Amino acid sequence: MKDIQMVDLKSQYHKIKEEIDSKVLEVIESSAFINGYAVKDFQANLEKYLDVRNVIPCGNGTDALQVAMMALGLKPGDEVITAPFTFIATAEVVALLGLKPVFVDVEEGTFNIDVKKIEAAITPNTKAIVPVHLFGQCCDMEPILAIAKKHNIFVIEDACQAIGAEYTFTDGTVKKAGTMGTVGCTSFFPSKNLGCYGDGGALFTQDDELAHTIRGIVNHGMFTRYYHDMIGVNSRLDSIQAAILDIKLKHLDEYNEARRKAADYYDKAFSGLENVTIPERAKYSRHIFHQYTLKIKNVDRQRVIDEMKKIGVPVMIYYPVPLHLQKAFANAGGKLGDFPITEKLCNEVISLPMHTELDEEQQRFIVENIVKYL
């Protein structure tokens, strides 16, 4: 049996090695390293794939979120609503810009922001909501967009874990994660569903004017060379990374399908077990399983992790500490009990190996051994 990893990037690479190697060498030979044709090609192909008017590549997903907030003109003191059950980056950039993160608890089933609790958190200072499409499943966007419209606030989608995931509106319209709000953000970190071989990210928007501002901000606030209209940042996607992403984009649907298939296998194997809950699949979203995350109860979670590690099966906790209880946010006044669902999830979740190269032999081995401890 092949070694089991959380993400098997090497086997995935080997399947497309020839194409990748020749394209990378071609970019090097061209020496168009920054904003070269490879970036423009990838940008155009991703716009087509997502059916969005503007893709603006940038340095990473964290930058994408930061630039989105800068481009929307958010000012120190403005409040930004998001979930406390996510990767730190989402709220980190809020704090970095002097904005105030306001957390709203998540749903126990989908792990995503609880739409029913959003309005209670809105104040006259609320300027944006950041729904995080966690683990590859879309938040319930239709009601979120309605709330945002009613209160005249921006929606910044954190689609870092959900590129290619789809949301179905009640009228049957289907849209891709990151293309529904004012602006969407994604990450091409290697382990993400569309990952490059280093850091990368992008913003998406249907709004041409906002896209123009974003293009300026990622390039030092510069629209005409050496004329700087605003304070920006330096956040670019390398041409080599863009070339790699352009090849992998052609496989994205197939990659997401492979993850879904692996999730189906896990679902079947774990459903019916008493102290395990399989991840809920919301009717409105097509899940792309960035992570496959179980909830386990009345089980020594650390023992499961340790025992599995001994036999070469990595099992991870995404995420062990809610954002409102992170040391970095100690001054924000969060305390235990503020967001009970998130706090409960942090104690119960375990994420299993999930990637495009998992085979049945590996999955059988993982399942057979985990159930011993459940």
Ligand SMILES: *Cc1c(COP(=O)(O)O)cnc(C)c1O
């Ligand atoms: C990965 C991730 C980010 C940050 O992306 P980077 O490219 O690593 O900066 C932000 N939000 C979420 C939910 C993520 O999973």
